[in-house]
Amino acid sequence: MSVDLLLRGGMLVTPGGPRRLDLRVQDGQIVEVGEELSAGVQELDATGLHVFPGVVDAHVHLNEPGRTDWEGFETGTRALAAGGATTFLDMPLNSSPPVLTRQRLEEKAALGLQKSLLDFGLWGGLTPLNLDQLDELAQAGVIGLKAFMSHSGLDEFPAADDLTLYQGMQTARRHGLVVATHAESNEFTRRLTELARAEGKTGVRDYLATRPVITELEAVQRALLFAHETGAALHLVHLSSGEAVALAFEGKQKGIDVSIETCPHYLHFTDADVERLGAALKCAPPLRSSAVQGDLWRELLAGHVDVVGSDHSPAPPGLKTSKDFFQLWGGISGAQSTLNVLLEDGHHARRLPLEVVAALSALNPAQRFGLTQKGRLEVGADADFALVNLHESFPLTDLYDRWAQNPYRGVTFRGRVQVTYLRGQAVYQHGQFAAPGQARLLRPAQKEST
Numbered sequence: 001m002s003v004d005l006l007l008r009g010g011m012l013v014t015p016g017g018p019r020r021l022d023l024r025v026q027d028g029q030i031v032e033v034g035e036e037l038s039a040g041v042q043e044l045d046a047t048g049l050h051v052f053p054g055v056v057d058a059h060v061h062l063n064e065p066g067r068t069d070w071e072g073f074e075t076g077t078r079a080l081a082a083g084g085a086t087t088f089l090d091m092p093l094n095s096s097p098p099v100l101t102r103q104r105l106e107e108k109a110a111l112g113l114q115k116s117l118l119d120f121g122l123w124g125g126l127t128p129l130n131l132d133q134l135d136e137l138a139q140a141g142v143i144g145l146k147a148f149m150s151h152s153g154l155d156e157f158p159a160a161d162d163l164t165l166y167q168g169m170q171t172a173r174r175h176g177l178v179v180a181t182h183a184e185s186n187e188f189t190r191r192l193t194e195l196a197r198a199e200g201k202t203g204v205r206d207y208l209a210t211r212p213v214i215t216e217l218e219a220v221q222r223a224l225l226f227a228h229e230t231g232a233a234l235h236l237v238h239l240s241s242g243e244a245v246a247l248a249f250e251g252k253q254k255g256i257d258v259s260i261e262t263c264p265h266y267l268h269f270t271d272a273d274v275e276r277l278g279a280a281l282k283c284a285p286p287l288r289s290s291a292v293q294g295d296l297w298r299e300l301l302a303g304h305v306d307v308v309g310s311d312h313s314p315a316p317p318g319l320k321t322s323k324d325f326f327q328l329w330g331g332i333s334g335a336q337s338t339l340n341v342l343l344e345d346g347h348h349a350r351r352l353p354l355e356v357v358a359a360l361s362a363l364n365p366a367q368r369f370g371l372t373q374k375g376r377l378e379v380g381a382d383a384d385f386a387l388v389n390l391h392e393s394f395p396l397t398d399l400y401d402r403w404a405q406n407p408y409r410g411v412t413f414r415g416r417v418q419v420t421y422l423r424g425q426a427v428y429q430h431g432q433f434a435a436p437g438q439a440r441l442l443r444p445a446q447k448e449s450t
């Protein structure tokens with residue numbers, strides 16, 4: 001138990017902007033925020049540093065149990081903590097069997113409580129296989145329900161056809177749960193892939209051409225329609241194009257309950273980087289041209305994006321090695337670098353205000369998923385924060401995720417995370433980690449069901 005820790009002299013990143021404020025922590029919670037607070041039993045000098053709310057990463061794949069060799073709670077949460085994260089929401093795949101029932105949820109939760117360094121929530125799957133399990137999953141405390149609108153890559157987690165998605169949204173709505181969609185059209189991606197394979201195509205550009213922006217737009221439009229009709233809350237994960245964000249934002253303005261996520265890789269890398277780096281940057285939806293990336297940045301800077309989640313999804317080298325780009329497993333290792341990308345490419349390069357960095361990485365996801373204790377540096381909230389030296393420039397070389405392959409390796413960023421605190425305890429400090437065993441399982445705060 002932490003007793004009375006005083007964080008002194010830091011620049012707190014508050015919703016109104018950075019302010020020089022001290023912060024007092026008792027028993028893991030923030031109990032006082034103000035100027036020149038009286039001494040604490042322990043003091044932590046944050047002079048010259050920025051204090052960000054701990055990152056709440058709404059989109060990670062830690063794959064435990066079943067594919068822990070791809071990525072697991074131990075290494076995955078080290079990477080997250082080193083990047084300033086204190087909370088994450090884990091996807092129902094690629095753990096195996098995937099989280100489609102209460103039992104699978106409970107098994108994964110038990111493993112996480114044992115091995116995770118950080119607090120976490122668990123997504124449950126929404127597939128044609130488990131429509132009859134959704135009520136139980138909701139009661140068991142899933143953070144939301146996740147559906148794929150195209151093939152997930154795993155037959156054990158089939159894509160949601162239209163009726164499945166529609167009915168899943170009706171159930172989610174009854175429980176006040178958010179439905180997240182991987183929005184790419186199954187029709188488009190499957191047919192374009194079949195055609196490319198029939199012609200013997202194997203290259204990077206060939207793969208990129210099988211998932212053009214229209215495939216994302218079509219699926220986003222359909223997901224918005226279903227959310228509109230059912231009244232369900234929709235979370236569009238990993239939107240890769242400015243056009244898709246604009247379409248979703250239009251829906252939001254019409255009253256659809258939708259939140260919009262993009263990922264650091266769409267903001268930092270382009271299709272040219274996929275040609276340069278290969279397997280490390282294969283993902284779906286794929287990386288886009290610099291023109292499309294420019295549109296995405298414009299949408300983000302206009303305030304149309306709610307959440308930046310890492311979609312951290314590594315795989316072992318054997319699955320990431322092939323001359324045929326189509327054969328490679330998709331997924332990018334990015335658990336550690338969300339804040340780095342938002343600070344370098346957003347704040348330093350494009351004047352994205354620091355409070356917007358904090359909103360995209362912490363406050364907005366916490367609010368969207370009912371994590372009332374998370375995402376803000378205010379009295380009553382959990383004392384989850386990262387101390388960042390905003391102007392320190394460094395090549396990202398000390399990476400803590402499962403595999404060496406990481407597209408951010410060696411990239412120079414400004415804004416180094418020095419320490420990360422979870423509920424008043426240091427979980428990461430200058431390359432050192434606390435022992436796991438303190439993590440909590442988070443459930444969404446109950447909303448009114450109507």
Ligand SMILES: NC(=O)NC(NC(N)=O)C(=O)[O-]
Pocket residue numbers: 061093094152153182238282283284285311313330331332
């Ligand atoms: N099975 C996965 O890990 N999928 C993920 N992979 C990507 N994005 O390439 C995802 O979020 O769709």
Ligand SMILES: [Zn+2]
Pocket residue numbers: 182237238284285
């Ligand atoms: Zn996805």
Ligand SMILES: [Zn+2]
Pocket residue numbers: 059061091311313
């Ligand atoms: Zn994902």
